[in-house]
Amino acid sequence: NAGVTQTPKFQVLKTGQSMTLQCAQDMNHNSMYWYRQDPGMGLRLIYYSASEGTTDKGEVPNGYNVSRLNKREFSLRLESAAPSQTSVYFCASRILPLYGYTFGSGTRLTVV
Amino acid sequence: QKEVEQDPGPLSVPEGAIVSLNCTYSNSAFQYFMWYRQYSRKGPELLMYTYSSGNKEDGRFTAQVDKSSKYISLFIRDSQPSDSATYLCAMSSSSGTSYGKLTFGQGTILTVHP
Numbered sequence: 043n044a045g046v047t048q049t050p051k052f053q054v055l056k057t058g059q060s061m062t063l064q065c066a067q068d069m070n071h072n073s074m075y076w077y078r079q080d081p082g083m084g085l086r087l088i089y090y091s092a093s094e095g096t097t098d099k100g101e102v103p104n105g106y107n108v109s110r111l112n113k114r115e116f117s118l119r120l121e122s123a124a125p126s127q128t129s130v131y132f133c134a135s136r137i138l139p140l141y142g143y144t145f146g147s148g149t150r151l152t153v154v
Numbered sequence: 155q156k157e158v159e160q161d162p163g164p165l166s167v168p169e170g171a172i173v174s175l176n177c178t179y180s181n182s183a184f185q186y187f188m189w190y191r192q193y194s195r196k197g198p199e200l201l202m203y204t205y206s207s208g209n210k211e212d213g214r215f216t217a218q219v220d221k222s223s224k225y226i227s228l229f230i231r232d233s234q235p236s237d238s239a240t241y242l243c244a245m246s247s248s249s250g251t252s253y254g255k256l257t258f259g260q261g262t263i264l265t266v267h268p
Contacts, residue, residue: 046197082162084260085198085242132197139254140186140246145197 044068048133048146055123055153063118063149065133073136074116075143076100076108078129085132091116092139123153157181160243160259169268173230177243177259180224184245184257187219189228192240192261201241202228233266240264 049064067074076088087100091110105127107119116135120127130150134143160177167173175189185206190198202217204210210217216229226245230237243259 082260085258087255134197140248142188142200142203143198143256145190145199147197148195 046133046135046144046146048131048149050149051147052150053152055120055151057124057153059123060119060121061123061151062120063131063133063151064115065117065146066115067133067135067144068114069135069137069144070113071135071137071144072113073139074110075134076106076116076118077132077134078102079132079148080129088118088131120151123151125153127151128153155180158243158245158257158259160262162260162262164263164265166265166267167233169233169235169266171233171266173233173237173264173266175228175230175241175243175262175264177226177245178224179226179245179257181245181247181257182221182224183247183249184224185248186246187217187226188244188256189215189217190242190244190258192242194239198242235266235268238265 046067072093075090077085086102089108091097094113109117130148132148133146136143158179187204189202191201192198204217207219207221214231218227240261242261246256
């Protein structure tokens, strides 16, 4: 039972490069989320998918796009990376609103 | 002003101490309250989940919610070095445009030294 799996775990990008962060959950959860975590800023919601086939912007969506590929998978894409996107990215899922999240172990991204 | 305020610490205590971690909030619609524990270089994990006011106990951990004061607490009894982590409070409401949206505090860094 893997829970929420994120790949890659670490990545270094040059400014302007693109990449996709992958997230998959095996708990049959309906909702999936992408957060970034920065020192002094806490967890900030980038995008979320309340159910398969829907996506919505969170608190800090600029510079990102998402795809809910199917019920299991939710990817986050950086089209043109900027140093301000250096952060730790967490994917999370939950089965229903008002339930707690299950988080992945994170992707540490550095943009130089 | 942030909807949820949490003292970032850091908080350092000796092994065996009672630890009190706190959050205040401004949104009176919040009804669901959670505490997450995050070890270094790991994702947060759900530690405690409570609904509305009152206390909930799980082993050495007790979560308290005082909705009248908009204040929640997590107590750790007989703290252990393995409790060293960042503790995040989180809360959500079941009504309005914020339905189900989880709002996090900044997290408190706790170190328990032997």
